[in-house]
Amino acid sequence: MSALGDRIREVAAHYPERRSAIIPALQLAQEDHGGWLPPEAFREVAEALEVTPAYCFSIASFYDMFRLEPAARTTVEVCTNISCAAVGAQQVLEAFERELGTRPGETSDDGAFHLGTIECLGGCGWATVIAIDDRQRVGVRPEDVPAIVEELRGDGA
Amino acid sequence: MATAPEIPEIVFAGTEGGAVTDLDAYVQAGGFRALAKARAMAPDEVIEEVSTSDLRGRGGAAFPTGRKWSFVPKPEQLPKPHYVVVNADESEPGSFKDREIMERVPFRFIEGCLIAAYANQATHVFIYIRGEYDRPFEVLRDALEQVRARADLLGGVTIVLHRGAGAYICGEETALLESLEGERGQPRTKPPFPAVAGLYASPTVVNNVESIVTVTPILELGGAEYAQVGVENSTGTRVFSLSGNVVNGGNFELVSGTTLRELIDVHGGGIAGGRRLKAICPGGLSSPILTADQVDTPLDITSLAEAGSAIGSAGVIVLDDRCCMVEYALRASRFYEHESCGKCTPCRVGTRWLSQILQSIEDGHGTQADLDLLLDVCDRVNGKCLCVLGDSDALVVASCLDKFRDDFQAHIDLGRCPFEESPLAGVLAPAVQHERRFHRELDVIPA
Numbered sequence: 001m002s003a004l005g006d007r008i009r010e011v012a013a014h015y016p017e018r019r020s021a022i023i024p025a026l027q028l029a030q031e032d033h034g035g036w037l038p039p040e041a042f043r044e045v046a047e048a049l050e051v052t053p054a055y056c057f058s059i060a061s062f063y064d065m066f067r068l069e070p071a072a073r074t075t076v077e078v079c080t081n082i083s084c085a086a087v088g089a090q091q092v093l094e095a096f097e098r099e100l101g102t103r104p105g106e107t108s109d110d111g112a113f114h115l116g117t118i119e120c121l122g123g124c125g126w127a128t129v130i131a132i133d134d135r136q137r138v139g140v141r142p143e144d145v146p147a148i149v150e151e152l153r154g155d156g157a
Numbered sequence: 158m159a160t161a162p163e164i165p166e167i168v169f170a171g172t173e174g175g176a177v178t179d180l181d182a183y184v185q186a187g188g189f190r191a192l193a194k195a196r197a198m199a200p201d202e203v204i205e206e207v208s209t210s211d212l213r214g215r216g217g218a219a220f221p222t223g224r225k226w227s228f229v230p231k232p233e234q235l236p237k238p239h240y241v242v243v244n245a246d247e248s249e250p251g252s253f254k255d256r257e258i259m260e261r262v263p264f265r266f267i268e269g270c271l272i273a274a275y276a277n278q279a280t281h282v283f284i285y286i287r288g289e290y291d292r293p294f295e296v297l298r299d300a301l302e303q304v305r306a307r308a309d310l311l312g313g314v315t316i317v318l319h320r321g322a323g324a325y326i327c328g329e330e331t332a333l334l335e336s337l338e339g340e341r342g343q344p345r346t347k348p349p350f351p352a353v354a355g356l357y358a359s360p361t362v363v364n365n366v367e368s369i370v371t372v373t374p375i376l377e378l379g380g381a382e383y384a385q386v387g388v389e390n391s392t393g394t395r396v397f398s399l400s401g402n403v404v405n406g407g408n409f410e411l412v413s414g415t416t417l418r419e420l421i422d423v424h425g426g427g428i429a430g431g432r433r434l435k436a437i438c439p440g441g442l443s444s445p446i447l448t449a450d451q452v453d454t455p456l457d458i459t460s461l462a463e464a465g466s467a468i469g470s471a472g473v474i475v476l477d478d479r480c481c482m483v484e485y486a487l488r489a490s491r492f493y494e495h496e497s498c499g500k501c502t503p504c505r506v507g508t509r510w511l512s513q514i515l516q517s518i519e520d521g522h523g524t525q526a527d528l529d530l531l532l533d534v535c536d537r538v539n540g541k542c543l544c545v546l547g548d549s550d551a552l553v554v555a556s557c558l559d560k561f562r563d564d565f566q567a568h569i570d571l572g573r574c575p576f577e578e579s580p581l582a583g584v585l586a587p588a589v590q591h592e593r594r595f596h597r598e599l600d601v602i603p604a
Contacts, residue, residue: 016357061593
């Protein structure tokens, strides 16, 4: 039995029915596989929850936070919904484009950074909100971006 | 500018010194007395108290919480486990109140969960928190760990913190239940209602975070005293989320019935950059847009309904006079397109058509007939689906066209967007989710 399988079964024990643990199970698997879900991950989750890999895939393809393709080392996502847009999310996005040398929706040539736009992250009053590998930062202004990118590159990117 | 009046804090009371994340500090300040008081009453008396307060659901639908609880069959009538599910999947653009509630008063919230469990004779409480809420999740997880060490507080109730994975639709209560059961988050047909057949086909109460956290002070104060605050039909306070082109965005707990003007000018510091107000979205993105001359509308259920909009989740988005309302409608529509679960055809296809037509108008390729076509598509979506996601898109687009028709007309007359300084221009979030969920392209615009 794999360590991942054990952790999944432990989480599943909190629910009256095992299937309820499919989202937490896929979250654990994604973490284990470096931020995305390869076919192997679906087999592992399926075995632990006694469901089929196809069922696991059908769940993963529904929810935005599950990645079905290999992730860049660092993913930067800028909210472009109305509240963030109104106070200048576009300028924040352009600043990331300049600093990372990557266009929205693309990954840098060295595979280090993916830059994306994303729907509302729920921090509208503290715009612009961004997510770096799913960790949120609020109140980001275009002039903050060079320091953020420097910090990310310093983290080994 | 007027000075801020005294703000009665009910939800956020006791947080002057910062978030209350230590259980002992919360107990010392009188925490968990409301739970003790509730447990000294009969479950039905607790429901009665909540009914007396006239607490209305804070998630968007404004349904009376006490009445919702009274619909749940008693365990002796329906001998199945009973469940309380808390909707913490706050995903409505413009709304970010539940996040701050969970971060600043996690124990008041957990106390509310336990009171709700007692009143509804539930064995489990499931808190479904949106996946993107990293910090609130951690705060709540730590708070729950502290509470779990106190069996006397739990009283035999199991609380499960369940993290979502990014799907706006899971804020719809039956989609949330599907998701919690381990399925794709697609709404169910109603009836049966969750009160009778909800989670695992058992009696289930689904409440929003702010509704649940408010139950604690209602028990503390008594329903009648709580109902003294606010206005008829909208008792108590609400946590208003303010965002967009204001000086100070953020959450403000104010008495229901406070005007939009007071929220924006006094608490929000007015429109940023000395610009003029153009439009207000008063209750989260899904509420129909209001014009600047409706700024004196009080923020309560009745007044906003009379103004042609809705209190919704009380997320107020303010737009200044640079903003292009075609771009507003387009960004809104792209959001709903992205978030449509795909179950009902009018929504799955209609939200995409609306974005495509709006994009064409914004790009200067729109024709006069497109304006009628927009309304025609809105008509074919609104009220035709299992849930209100598609309706929201239709209502937002139709309200923009109704209230800001000149903006739309100018795009058609000039063959371009005339709002050169509009901050709403620029890159949109990708619509790839549509293909990912439905595994096919739907690129047919109606002729």
